[in-house]
Amino acid sequence: MKTLTALRRRRPAESAASETLPVTPDPAVDPPMIAALVRPMLELRSTLGSGATMPDRVITAALSAASSTAAESEGPHRDGLYALESTWASAGAAAAVPAMRTTHTEIGEISDRGPAYLAVLADAQATSARAARKVDQIIADFRADARVILANSTSAPETDAVIDRAAAALREAIETVQAARSEMDGHTSRIDTMGPLTVTTPAGLTDRTDGYGGGIGGTATPTTYYSNLPAGQIPQTTADGQPLDPALIAQMQLQQQLIAAGVDLGTAAISAGVDIGTHLIDKIAETGMHAMDTVAASANAAISQAIPELINPGGANTTTAGAGNSGATTPNKLFDFGGGAGGAAPGAAAPSAPKADTPKPAAPEPSPGQSITPDPADRPVAQAPAPSSPEPSRPVSPGGAAGGLAMPPGAGGDQERKREGQLGVTVPASEIVPESKTVPAAVIGDFGDDAL
Amino acid sequence: MDTLKLDPAAIAAYTAIADTVSEQLTDAARAGAGALDRSRLEADLGLLGAGFAAKFTAAVAEHAQALSTAGQLVGAYGQALRDYSAAMTEGDAASAARLAATSEELA
Numbered sequence: 106m107k108t109l110t111a112l113r114r115r116r117p118a119e120s121a122a123s124e125t126l127p128v129t130p131d132p133a134v135d136p137p138m139i140a141a142l143v144r145p146m147l148e149l150r151s152t153l154g155s156g157a158t159m160p161d162r163v164i165t166a167a168l169s170a171a172s173s174t175a176a177e178s179e180g181p182h183r184d185g186l187y188a189l190e191s192t193w194a195s196a197g198a199a200a201a202v203p204a205m206r207t208t209h210t211e212i213g214e215i216s217d218r219g220p221a222y223l224a225v226l227a228d229a230q231a232t233s234a235r236a237a238r239k240v241d242q243i244i245a246d247f248r249a250d251a252r253v254i255l256a257n258s259t260s261a262p263e264t265d266a267v268i269d270r271a272a273a274a275l276r277e278a279i280e281t282v283q284a285a286r287s288e289m290d291g292h293t294s295r296i297d298t299m300g301p302l303t304v305t306t307p308a309g310l311t312d313r314t315d316g317y318g319g320g321i322g323g324t325a326t327p328t329t330y331y332s333n334l335p336a337g338q339i340p341q342t343t344a345d346g347q348p349l350d351p352a353l354i355a356q357m358q359l360q361q362q363l364i365a366a367g368v369d370l371g372t373a374a375i376s377a378g379v380d381i382g383t384h385l386i387d388k389i390a391e392t393g394m395h396a397m398d399t400v401a402a403s404a405n406a407a408i409s410q411a412i413p414e415l416i417n418p419g420g421a422n423t424t425t426a427g428a429g430n431s432g433a434t435t436p437n438k439l440f441d442f443g444g445g446a447g448g449a450a451p452g453a454a455a456p457s458a459p460k461a462d463t464p465k466p467a468a469p470e471p472s473p474g475q476s477i478t479p480d481p482a483d484r485p486v487a488q489a490p491a492p493s494s495p496e497p498s499r500p501v502s503p504g505g506a507a508g509g510l511a512m513p514p515g516a517g518g519d520q521e522r523k524r525e526g527q528l529g530v531t532v533p534a535s536e537i538v539p540e541s542k543t544v545p546a547a548v549i550g551d552f553g554d555d556a557l
Numbered sequence: 558m559d560t561l562k563l564d565p566a567a568i569a570a571y572t573a574i575a576d577t578v579s580e581q582l583t584d585a586a587r588a589g590a591g592a593l594d595r596s597r598l599e600a601d602l603g604l605l606g607a608g609f610a611a612k613f614t615a616a617v618a619e620h621a622q623a624l625s626t627a628g629q630l631v632g633a634y635g636q637a638l639r640d641y642s643a644a645m646t647e648g649d650a651a652s653a654a655r656l657a658a659t660s661e662e663l664a
Contacts, residue, residue: 154603161601167591168617174585175624178578182631185574189638192564197641205634212582212627218620219589222613226598229609233602285605293609296616302623306630 138264139251142271146244149278153285156237160230165223172219175212182209204307215302222296229292236285240278247274568642575635582628589621 135143159165186209190202251267258264598610 152604154599154606155601157601161594161597164592164594164597167588171585171589171592171621171624174581174588178581178585181574182578185571185578188567189571192562192567194560194562201634201637208627208630208634211623212631215620215623215627216585222592222616222620226613229602229606229613233606236605237603282605289602289606289609293612296609296612299616302619304623304626304630306626 135248136252136255138255138267139248142251142267143244143247146240146247146271146275146278149275149282150237150240150244152282153237153240154233156234156241157230158234160223160226164226168219168223168226172216172223175216175219179209179213179216182212201307204305207305211302211304215304218299218302221299225292225295228295229289232285232288232292236281239281243274243278243281247271563642563645565642565646568638572635572639572642575631575638579628579632579635582624582631586621586625586628589617589624592617593621 186202186205189205190198193202247270250270254266254270255264258267593614595610595614598613599607602610
């Protein structure tokens, strides 16, 4: 891993020079390669909530008001009970007073619960906000570093550094989210340990208190909120019924992304873009390295499954206490950074995932916030996604040419079929140039000695 | 029970307090129900906190329900005591009247 401090240190010096370099000048717009790489991080970020540091005011105000109102009643109630006890003696008093004392005590416990709830809510919000802030920072750092890397890139190996940097950032973001998740599990179980609230209704009063005796202690069972997680909606076969190799699907997506990104880097943009893309892809294909794990396994649409799975391993039942014990291992196969042998990635990591985790080939990526509400209708069995769905925001040129990579005709609708043979296919310049209109020429002129 | 002691004024004082307490608890329950906003919690806490939000919302609902029940219970205590006090006072007065009538007959 490259040291990032070196990159940061260089940044000021490069800022002037970068004006002439092929980086999208608008700081608000990510260059395509960065945009593709940052997307999984943004997806992760979207699971962390608003980032607000304080709990919602309406909720806290309501809980505070409830508690303080209940607490206000306590003193007068106690005094009244005391006065009553000292002046009332009878068989009725012997029966009633203990019950009234019990109720008074229970009311005190109930009103004490409000601050406890407020405290645990504040902690949960703090956990969420802290994680959100950290991931925001990770993303910002990645964007800044990646721009510097791209600005200095004159050849494909140098752009690999962007992927390295993205892998590091994504790994850090995942660690942050995992840590936050276990913290959140702790907050959730604190609610459990508070136990149920009880209000004891004296037997003699049940006829007067019809309907509100009992039934208080039970905790409403949360609905199976996560039961609609995406599962099985990924086409696993082609329209012809041929099973798709998940690794191949991921690789196809990676090709599109990287080549499209490479185009933007390019000089005489076409050949350079293709070369960069094919260089990266060849490297990935032959070594199954990091990029396969990060860009493919994460940036592709599988992330719409991977992130809910990361957040809530085990899916539907995680609202119960103790959700934390099942989560430690599951995400690893989804975000396997291939720390070990290089061959572990495309050949082993992706196919070893359960079928439901196979990368979704046509990448109808949910925008942040949509990832937990998959459309149940979106469950094609063997059918390619609708023509309009694939990657609308990707910098892939329309008509099936993805930045120098000739896609099969109708690529917009049937990407599962693009299995092989795309590498290195040159596309006429006219197909590519519109993609690279912001790219100054002649930056990667020396690229040929590397890959051609 | 050896002793039978009843102070209608003290009972009246308690029942008035019980009415107020019952009202306060009902208000508290209503206020607490305002914290029932799972979607807002989920917006703030994200998917990460969705499980927490569900559990928290259930706990808050239980809290509000318990306040409401306690409020009704205290109100019922007040009403029962009012009835009791009235019945005792009435019975005492009736007994006194009967005793007075008897003593007149004996006189």
